[in-house]
Amino acid sequence: MLNWGVMSAGGIAYVFCNGMRFTDSGQILAVASRTESKMDRLVNDFGIPRQYNDYADLLTDDDIDAIYIATIHPLHAEWAIKCAEAGKHLLVEKPISMNHAEAAAMVGAARENDVFLMEAFMYRTHPQVAKVVELIQDGTIGDVRVIRSTFSYRSNFNPQSRIFNREMGGGGILDIGCYTASMTRKIAGAADNKLFLNPVEIKGNGKVGPTGVDHIAAATLKFENGIIGEIIAAVECSVGSSVFIYGTEGSITIPSPWLPSSLCRHAREPLPLDTVFPSTKIIVESYQRRETTEITVDVDRDLFTYEADTVANHIADRQAPAMSWDDTLGNMQLLEAWLAEVGVVH
Template identity: 45%
Template structure:
């Protein structure tokens, strides 16, 4: 497995989580960080003992000591800097969603292919042992044939503190910020149930409460997936709801009360999947994670960097999810102010 020297493009909260993950990883080292403010970059570098701090993204991309770049800018800037990183010959791990639209994602993937670099969308929950165990249970027929899946990721935020979430120019709204996890999970369930890769919904519909700027404050989508699996997906940035996953089959159901994307499960520890057979008592399946999810993510990139794609998050998988998000946002009237 290759040791990767990481450069961080942006120095926000999620970059701090990833930096801590690289410190915990087995095959990564923090080499540089860049921010729009040189002072902010230096403060971040001091916090994580990163050798180099840059006041511009361009300077970091020109650093020959950086092998791979983690892009955690606002959504609307992902395309620009993921492409710039690829053009600089850097491997790319880009925060979800990869871009704002599927068309933009195709451009980023084209740049990675042209410049022969690794590219992965940072859906870290897909690498968590809990998610992998859920897939195994579904694929093994533990609940019979899958018929439906419900999943929610929703929170309430202060508009003044999270202005980017309300700005359509920055890709604001719940669907892109957290609804992308719900589309990814629903599609993953269908993939495990049908044995197909990178599945897409046959039908997509939805409703949302739109803000005055036209972004979705909270939304619900309905997907008809291959195998006639129906998925109800809900998200929000201005409404606290109970997060969770439920998968319903002909012989029982699976319940994940605390999905792997929530903050407490980002560190090592135990999580649960509850299996309830059609006739029988619920069984609690405990899943142990011995490594933090961001450390796991950094090591996953290192393990597959020579393949240019990660097997669990291929480019086809990213495009299928982005096209689903496009259809959901269109269905709810994203961009049309309330």
Template identity: 40%
Template sequence: MTDLRWGLLAAGSIAADFAAGVERSKHGTLEAVAARSADRAREFATRFDIPKAYGAYEDLLADPDVDAVYIATPHPMHAQWAIRAAEAGKHVLCEKPLTVTAAEAEKVIDAARRHDVFLMEAFMYRLHPQTRRLVELISCGAIGEVRAVDVSFSFDTGANDAPRLADPALGGGGILDVGCYCTSLARLVSQAATGTEVVEPTTVTGMARLTDRGVDEFAMGLLRLPGDIIAQLSCGYRLTQDDHIRVYGTTGQLHVPQPAWLPQMRRATSSQIVLTPSGGEPEVIEIEATQSVFAREADHVAAHVDDRQVPELTWAETIANMRTLDRWRAAVGYGG
């Protein structure tokens, strides 16, 4: 396993969560942070005892002591800075979604390939023991043949509390921000059920409540996936819903009441999967996470940096999810 010196590109709340994770990781250290203002970078560096603070992203990429870059900018800036980081010879962990469109994601992956650097989209939930146990249960036939999936991730920021999420120029909307978890999970269920490495839906439909700027406040999607599995997805940033995962099979169902992507699941904590056989009593399966999800993510990058990809989130997996998001946004009339 390679020890990595991290540079954080942006200094917002998600960067703070990742910085705290690196502090608790076994194979990562915080080397530098860059923000759009030097003062903001210095404040962040002081908070996490980071040696170097830069007021320009270019300066961080030029630092020879930075091995890997964590990109935590708004969505539309991901492609530009992931490509710039690859060109600078830095390994890249980029927040989800990797880019705004699949076409942009292809360009980022091409840059990583050409410059021979590691690249991973930061879907940290895919590394959580809860997710791995869910996949095991589906793969071993614990609920028979999977027929349907129901996934929800939705919250209400309030009318004036989400300028980024409401702005189409910043990749706003629930589908890109949290719906990406729903498409990722639904596809993962199909992959586990069919024994296929990467799947894409054959059909994508949906509806949304759009703002006057064409941004989805909340949306629902309906996918037909390989294995003849139907997935119902619900997401949003202006509607509180019951966040959950439900997988229905021919001999039972699985319920995850607190999916691993929720904010309260970021620390090392326990969670549950409820297995209910058809006509039987529910069985609560306890899942214990001994490491915070961001610390786990940093160590997972270190473990696979020489492979350039991780098995849970290959570049093909990222492209498949981005294409699904493109189709969902088109189906609801995003931007129209």
């Protein structure tokens, strides 16, 4: 069983701690936060035995095996490298870093210090993704031609909020565009029986706000196997959050690609231990048969529990196929290019 330390006590840290209640692969041993009220809430709600006011204290706690870094994006690289040098295994919130160079340094630190490292794209660990890959590789929709992936929400403009503050890593591309990029690369790779594929051409555009971060961004991607990808991320308007995969013989729709089966994501208190987590659905349309089929993917735990279990199951390998180091580096390279196309530099 892994003993986890949680770095930062914000909203996503609360979600992760809630998800950890439904696994026997690990437990939350300690939390570190610079905001005492948020840390107290985690400690009280989840019975976390140790609490620290300094992130560095997690590194010197010899009982901690792995650290979940849930800080704002700009702090990821600094603390991940420090954790690796302290011999701690790592799960780092997405995006793993602010740019490709930082991500490469983090991977280098994990390799040099022989520790596990995974970027926390929790949706990649859900059985829904494995089912979509299976459908594609079985030829259910023929040859994949186009992938359209969107993630969006509407947030009122506040220059001090994490979403719109440039110094805090704001903007839609880093916050949620990373999902659309990673999913499109995953599907393009699946069509070639690979874990992922990086685009050979990227064209982007978007709207940059007064604080210098992107509010709306879109990009078209071209892959070496001829697949075209369309990715959209928006934080000032909702354009949907779904994935459509179009092939020569049919299509696949993923209505809930990013947060399937997650009751923990929006829970404001610890969920009951007898909670039943909802299944998710994949819609397959056959052009020839002119019929639509709903495929149900059943689960036995929360999305964030799958994520924690993935770390535990692959800790000895130092990386997980759900989001390998090369996959992360390829995704950061795409995000960096997309940001440049839109006119944002971090």
